[in-house]
Amino acid sequence: MFENFNLANLWESIRDWSNLYLWNQNTLYQGIIILISFALGGLIYTAIRKKLKDRIENYQGPAVARRIIRNLVRLVFPLTVLVLIFMATEILITVDVGIDVGWTTGMMKVLLAWIFIRIAVQFIANNAVRNFFALVIWAIAALSIFGVLDDASNTLDAFAFTIGDFRLSALTVIKSALMLGVLLYVALFLSSFVERQIFQTKSLSRTSQVLLAKVIRVALVVFALLIGVTSAGLDLSLFAVFGGAVGLGVGFGLQKGISNLFSGMLLLLDRSIKPGDVIEIPDIGTFGWVNNMAARYTEIVTRDNKSFLIPNEDFITQRVINWSHGNNLVRIHLEFGVHYDSDPHHVMEVAIEATKALDRVVDHPAPVCWIVGFGDSSVDFDLRFWIKDAEGGVANIRGLVFLALWDAFKEHDIQIPYPHREVFVHDADKQKKPAPKKTKTTKKKDPSKYTEDENPAEKQIKKAKKKGEAGS
Numbered sequence: 478m479f480e481n482f483n484l485a486n487l488w489e490s491i492r493d494w495s496n497l498y499l500w501n502q503n504t505l506y507q508g509i510i511i512l513i514s515f516a517l518g519g520l521i522y523t524a525i526r527k528k529l530k531d532r533i534e535n536y537q538g539p540a541v542a543r544r545i546i547r548n549l550v551r552l553v554f555p556l557t558v559l560v561l562i563f564m565a566t567e568i569l570i571t572v573d574v575g576i577d578v579g580w581t582t583g584m585m586k587v588l589l590a591w592i593f594i595r596i597a598v599q600f601i602a603n604n605a606v607r608n609f610f611a612l613v614i615w616a617i618a619a620l621s622i623f624g625v626l627d628d629a630s631n632t633l634d635a636f637a638f639t640i641g642d643f644r645l646s647a648l649t650v651i652k653s654a655l656m657l658g659v660l661l662y663v664a665l666f667l668s669s670f671v672e673r674q675i676f677q678t679k680s681l682s683r684t685s686q687v688l689l690a691k692v693i694r695v696a697l698v699v700f701a702l703l704i705g706v707t708s709a710g711l712d713l714s715l716f717a718v719f720g721g722a723v724g725l726g727v728g729f730g731l732q733k734g735i736s737n738l739f740s741g742m743l744l745l746l747d748r749s750i751k752p753g754d755v756i757e758i759p760d761i762g763t764f765g766w767v768n769n770m771a772a773r774y775t776e777i778v779t780r781d782n783k784s785f786l787i788p789n790e791d792f793i794t795q796r797v798i799n800w801s802h803g804n805n806l807v808r809i810h811l812e813f814g815v816h817y818d819s820d821p822h823h824v825m826e827v828a829i830e831a832t833k834a835l836d837r838v839v840d841h842p843a844p845v846c847w848i849v850g851f852g853d854s855s856v857d858f859d860l861r862f863w864i865k866d867a868e869g870g871v872a873n874i875r876g877l878v879f880l881a882l883w884d885a886f887k888e889h890d891i892q893i894p895y896p897h898r899e900v901f902v903h904d905a906d907k908q909k910k911p912a913p914k915k916t917k918t919t920k921k922k923d924p925s926k927y928t929e930d931e932n933p934a935e936k937q938i939k940k941a942k943k944k945g946e947a948g949s
Contacts, residue, residue: 518558657705664701740789814855816892831885
């Protein structure tokens, strides 16, 4: 399967190169100079690093500037090593001790390339991406400086396998991965830049801005993937069957993700929900305004400044109350009751005037107040008023209206009924004591009135007679 690749030949080439360039006295001296330069550079950098960090922390500049300066401070170490190696190399050349300075010169070029590369990639905000690009570019530059870039490329290209007319080598995989990484990052960077420009365009509505930004981002990412794969020399037709099977599996695995993506686009197209709307989802008890509509979720910010990331699919399948759909006017109901001694006409006038005095209550439509029933202990009213800024909260405006009604009712001597309870306390000493219970007495009978069987005396006489007769 693998072609033009022999591990024994590769090992022999590495050994011959090492014997020629590494294992000699000249390389040993230069290696000692390089090691000493790195050790001294580390000591110097350790001694001044704390002072430099303190200066950066005290710098009152933009956050981006502080980040760039903090990253550049890390280049003090390779810069110090570069200066020390340069001084040692100049001494060797001036004294002419017969030591070749090829390794020290190459190390200076490598350090200089590292410094310039790190400075050039500072525009990348993400640390991981910035370090990855810097390391890859520096590795290619180092191989080129030491003159082994072509050999490394040939070795990676030889490590390949062929299936029919399709050939895939390690070099092709690395190039494809690097090309895809670069193109994807450029696509995301360009999409972010275009999104900022779109959101600054005042002629477009908020819904159109978000929809256009999403379409551009998806188009750029897909275009970057296609260009990256084809530029690496891969024929996409070879992956037709395999790609179809993988696509089917990915489709089932990412079913929710794709559903949320298209649900978000559908919401933007029908304009049922858009950024800035005040919505309520009764099923999960969420009330807030739409802050951001991403590809997978919609961010709802509540009055508690909590961000709820709700999947876009939930807005299609669940009940959603949009308080500002089409019109930002919202009517609020407020129920209260007053005492039966109050004049209902006067109560309605006072309630309407007290509500109109609040800033958040709009004048058109004007507040209204109606009697809705006669309760057990109060005359019940329903006060209705309108606001335009539901995102500012609903509970707080209800509280302000209740407080205004309280002040107005106090001023006009209108009473608000509440339950009364009467407690009666009785003096225990004045209460009559209960009469003693009468015991039943049985009346004894006269012995003469007993019958023979009932009279006990007769029974005793009979028993005595029987004993006397028995003794005789």
